[in-house]
Amino acid sequence: MLASLWAAGVGLAHWETQVALPGELTRGAPVIVEGEAERVDRFEGTTRVRLAVARAGPPSGPLAPVRFRMNLSLRGEPPPLLPGQRVRAETKLMPAAPPSNPGEKDFGAARRRQGVAFTGGLDSRRLLVLSPAPAWRVALEDTRIRLAAAVHAVSPSKDAAALFLTLAAGQRAALDDSWEEAFSRAGLAHVLSVSGLHVAALALMTLAVLRRLVVRTGERWRMLDARQVAAPAAVPFVWAYVVFTDNQPPAVRSAVMATVVLLGLALWRRADGLNGLAAAAVVLVAWAPSSVADLSLRLSFLAVFGLVLLSPPLRQALPLAEPDPAESRRVHRWWGQAKETVAQTLCASAAATLAGLPIVAATFGRVSLAGLISNVVALPLCGLLTGLAAGGAALFIVTPSLATPLLWAGAWASELLLVITRLFAAAPLASVEVPSLGLLSALYAAGLLTWALGTGRWRLGGLLAPAAVAAAMLAPVLTPRPGLRVTFLSVGQGDSVVVSSGGEHLLVDGGGVPGGMDTAERFILPYLKQAGISRLALAVLSHPHPDHALGLASALKQVPTARLWMPAGDGGGPLSRQVAAAAGPALVEEVEVGHPPLRLGEATLEVLGPPGPDARELLEGVNDRSVVLLVRHGDVTVLLTGDVEAEGEAELAERLGPVTVMKAPHHGSRTSSTETLLERTRPRHVVFCVGRRNRYGFPHAEVEARYRALGSECWRTDLHGAVTVESDGQDVRLLPFLPSEPSPAAVPVARTAHPSPP
Numbered sequence: 001m002l003a004s005l006w007a008a009g010v011g012l013a014h015w016e017t018q019v020a021l022p023g024e025l026t027r028g029a030p031v032i033v034e035g036e037a038e039r040v041d042r043f044e045g046t047t048r049v050r051l052a053v054a055r056a057g058p059p060s061g062p063l064a065p066v067r068f069r070m071n072l073s074l075r076g077e078p079p080p081l082l083p084g085q086r087v088r089a090e091t092k093l094m095p096a097a098p099p100s101n102p103g104e105k106d107f108g109a110a111r112r113r114q115g116v117a118f119t120g121g122l123d124s125r126r127l128l129v130l131s132p133a134p135a136w137r138v139a140l141e142d143t144r145i146r147l148a149a150a151v152h153a154v155s156p157s158k159d160a161a162a163l164f165l166t167l168a169a170g171q172r173a174a175l176d177d178s179w180e181e182a183f184s185r186a187g188l189a190h191v192l193s194v195s196g197l198h199v200a201a202l203a204l205m206t207l208a209v210l211r212r213l214v215v216r217t218g219e220r221w222r223m224l225d226a227r228q229v230a231a232p233a234a235v236p237f238v239w240a241y242v243v244f245t246d247n248q249p250p251a252v253r254s255a256v257m258a259t260v261v262l263l264g265l266a267l268w269r270r271a272d273g274l275n276g277l278a279a280a281a282v283v284l285v286a287w288a289p290s291s292v293a294d295l296s297l298r299l300s301f302l303a304v305f306g307l308v309l310l311s312p313p314l315r316q317a318l319p320l321a322e323p324d325p326a327e328s329r330r331v332h333r334w335w336g337q338a339k340e341t342v343a344q345t346l347c348a349s350a351a352a353t354l355a356g357l358p359i360v361a362a363t364f365g366r367v368s369l370a371g372l373i374s375n376v377v378a379l380p381l382c383g384l385l386t387g388l389a390a391g392g393a394a395l396f397i398v399t400p401s402l403a404t405p406l407l408w409a410g411a412w413a414s415e416l417l418l419v420i421t422r423l424f425a426a427a428p429l430a431s432v433e434v435p436s437l438g439l440l441s442a443l444y445a446a447g448l449l450t451w452a453l454g455t456g457r458w459r460l461g462g463l464l465a466p467a468a469v470a471a472a473m474l475a476p477v478l479t480p481r482p483g484l485r486v487t488f489l490s491v492g493q494g495d496s497v498v499v500s501s502g503g504e505h506l507l508v509d510g511g512g513v514p515g516g517m518d519t520a521e522r523f524i525l526p527y528l529k530q531a532g533i534s535r536l537a538l539a540v541l542s543h544p545h546p547d548h549a550l551g552l553a554s555a556l557k558q559v560p561t562a563r564l565w566m567p568a569g570d571g572g573g574p575l576s577r578q579v580a581a582a583a584g585p586a587l588v589e590e591v592e593v594g595h596p597p598l599r600l601g602e603a604t605l606e607v608l609g610p611p612g613p614d615a616r617e618l619l620e621g622v623n624d625r626s627v628v629l630l631v632r633h634g635d636v637t638v639l640l641t642g643d644v645e646a647e648g649e650a651e652l653a654e655r656l657g658p659v660t661v662m663k664a665p666h667h668g669s670r671t672s673s674t675e676t677l678l679e680r681t682r683p684r685h686v687v688f689c690v691g692r693r694n695r696y697g698f699p700h701a702e703v704e705a706r707y708r709a710l711g712s713e714c715w716r717t718d719l720h721g722a723v724t725v726e727s728d729g730q731d732v733r734l735l736p737f738l739p740s741e742p743s744p745a746a747v748p749v750a751r752t753a754h755p756s757p758p
Helices: 002-016 107-113 135-154 158-169 177-185 196-216 226-244 249-266 273-287 289-293 295-309 311-317 330-364 371-398 400-425 440-453 456-478 519-530 546-556 574-582 646-653 675-681 701-710
Strands: 030-043 046-057 064-075 086-092 116-123 366-368 431-433 484-488 497-501 504-508 538-540 563-567 587-591 598-600 603-609 628-633 636-640 661-663 685-688 713-716 723-727 732-736
Touching (some): 002 273, 002 289, 046 086, 086 116, 107 116, 135 158, 135 371, 135 400, 177 400, 196 226, 196 371, 226 249, 226 371, 249 273, 249 295, 289 295, 330 366, 330 371, 330 440, 330 456, 440 456, 484 628, 484 636, 497 519, 519 546, 538 546, 563 574, 603 646, 636 723, 675 701
Parallel strands (some): 504 538, 563 587, 636 661, 661 685, 685 713
Antiparallel strands (some): 030 046, 598 603, 603 628
């Protein structure tokens, strides 16, 4: 039933997310869009609006009916805007770019699953609001704003207030990103959104409170069991909390299941876990088919599936006797019940972890071990915090002054939960890296199901699960590796190169934009994790410009390195100091031509630039004083040129001969790649590290044509994504991450007899 409902959801989601776009609308060209705001998320300095576009057209023409969704980023202070309002804006339809590097998250795929086909941006002052917000939306938003102010007024810290508001009003965006990492390491990531845990805790607490009220009302209800009255009365409270916290799919799933359980109690019928899960699936497929691909919802369903099927056999496997209900000694009875509660919580945590492991491993590349214990410690506090959040919000709506004690207690409970999270996140082996199981996920699932549902010898099939994990972990070790691998990462308009040989690794530069995204977090660290690189033998800052230094500094804060090379004569500027500080205890050396070669696995690194002090003084630009490296592996040579330009190339050319692969100097600028350098090096392959639609127009057309005239094979990170060079010491092959696209600067030229890349 669950499998068929999932298939139905996928089919309906495909229909729901179809794009109907007139042919005259050109992607990337200015366009007028008009539609209804479905979601409004406010961040510091920007606002993101999910827009269901109903009409669109060119700025000078009429608007035609269309059907698609897009994300609008509003810069500056936006006008008052709530979901349900109709707006008009002039923007550009920009399709999401695919991931360009191994390990990089595919944000575009997630948006497409939600029906978001394009993104766009504009100044918030140019957004035209066409209709007022529904009255209930205005009241709800006003209540949330006043609630946030009241919580901040009594909270011990900004983070505690943000966590409490996440549970009380669904305002997760207010929580700092660093806490998401801490909660993930501690195995408490489910706390950061209104999920099944919170809704289930609220349902149980509401049922208990209403049941006690029914019992105390006297003779009127004596003919009925108190549960038959309290259970259906608790249902509206559960759904009110879900609506107030913005109808998050995992919360809807849990609310449906809670409704099934509560109505079952009223009818004296036992609720079945799998039937409740199937009922939730029916509601979600009908309400929001695209939610079947939502990561949090998939993990939520798998967690419940694990609780239903895996928790009982896990509890049976524990060598701990169940408490004796006939125990007459009160202290012993309480102690037995406490041990059983801990055992049940431990088994539930393990069941949820095991059930979701394939998806967690594929998405995050690690699994939290701390979660097995942290949930035992934190779950009682989470239940209390949910009651305080829901109760405080409900009482605040009725009378804000009486809600203050609950808000104060909830804020301090949130602070305590943050302390617990920080302690577990800092514990050794809080989380362990786990490779993606891929096709082995089917073997893993078969093992879990066989062990959970089988009897006798059939339970031995459970060994398939650890066997699948072991095979996934051994696969990278057993896979033959090339003697040298050089990967030119696509980090936007900047450089970042990873060199690996014989189990040792080098990182040259890291991209970066002042005030822009963290290129290390977005591109470099995911690649290093995917490649199994946790430590560097050497890091190199070619020269202290932001598009080389910022991402390197960010990466070195999380990946230790034994050595750091920097250009001699740099003078210790602020960017250089930032990189050196991030490298921590690494041996920092200023290098220039003549520096002793360094062995990196099977390869050798030779320093060819910057030149010595006398020649360096004659070079005016920082680019010309870049660290230039020649990576030599047998007969194969890879030249990493930094950003040297004409003057630096003239100094460099004297020390060079033909090379196999060269990184184009200064991103293919017309101020570099001189005829002299190209005649001396005659590279078989050249890689341009450039950003998509960069404002400099790199690589310049005449420079690319110059390489092609030599017969060099041209590769571009804006078109090909990350470009990987693999060498066996005699020849190379180049592997683009993205399917090959024709270069806009490509022209037919005579080709030399060089081997073509695969």
